[in-house]
Amino acid sequence: MSDDHHHPSARTPIEDRVDALEALLVERGIIDPAAIDAIVEHYEHAVGPMNGARVVARAWVDPAFRARLLADGTAAIAELGFGGPEGDHMVVVENTAAVHNLVVCTLCSCYPWPVLGLPPNWYKSPPYRARAVREPRVLLAEMGCAVPDDVEIRVWDSSAEVRYLVLPERPEGTDGLDEDALAALVTRDSMIGVARL
């Protein structure tokens, strides 16, 4: 098929297309550049995995909060002041001695923005999206996460409105640490399920 609008054989660089579209929309008054800047600012600075880390640390030190978190993720996360788009229906899944949880969106890239920020590139890539459901144990091993044979891996495909957060197990030897110090131990990857702490 020769060059057409649906399968062009040589595309102009993406930056040129972004510039063309943005210029057109600003010129027509359809978008406000200041609004775009505010959104970028919000997702660069105000939202990120440090939010999820606070949720995890609180669950580690406060058993009642942990129970509320597992019963109603959205409400418990909101207690810490986090919420918003892509986090309106949160389910928190806990890792235990018998279970390791892994989150994916096979259909696109659904991700719990309010607690983890914007998803990493690998999470949005076709190989991760396909292999997380097809061969999670092999995939995790390749990503440096060895899950013992007697631990079940539960994969959660975010195909509807629920967004998932993994509650990792608290590492051994952390009894003396306060909540801030505990939060500093929690990685983004552990809350997606591709790492263990």
Added chain:
Amino acid sequence: VMMQGHLSGRFRHAIERMDPSWYLASSYYEHWLTAAATGLVEAGIITQADLDARLGAPFPVARPMRAPRLADPGPSVDAHRFAVGDEVRVREWHPFGHTRAPRYVQGKRGTVVRLDGIFSLPDVEYHCDHKRTEPTYSVRFEADELWGSPGDPVHVDLWDSYLEPVTE
């Protein structure tokens, strides 16, 4: 405009309509850019000619919508048909339009593990002026059932009309 665009299935379905070889070879943000341009042209806010002229080259967009427009969304369902522990099977069908039933679970048997909220059915919403709302569920599928060999279970979140009861 952009935030709303991302959250809607209209945006997702535009990405799904990208030529597959282009989709797999392009970056995530190129998918977003293409969906935004496609959506704006299809909504009549800008024209393909506007884009081509501004770019100085054909501005690539997704393939046209193939699913017919629905006049009737069908009846909304406000109560869960299934309970935790019920065995269900995912309907087997492959529409031209948007669906959130992943292909790898279609026709497969699983167990309901969680009842979730009632939400607009994407298969209807992006092809109809009216919405149909239905309960959603998390359904657990064993690896044997999905892939024909032992492995770890997968939980998929599914709308009520995607599911049929298993009677045997």
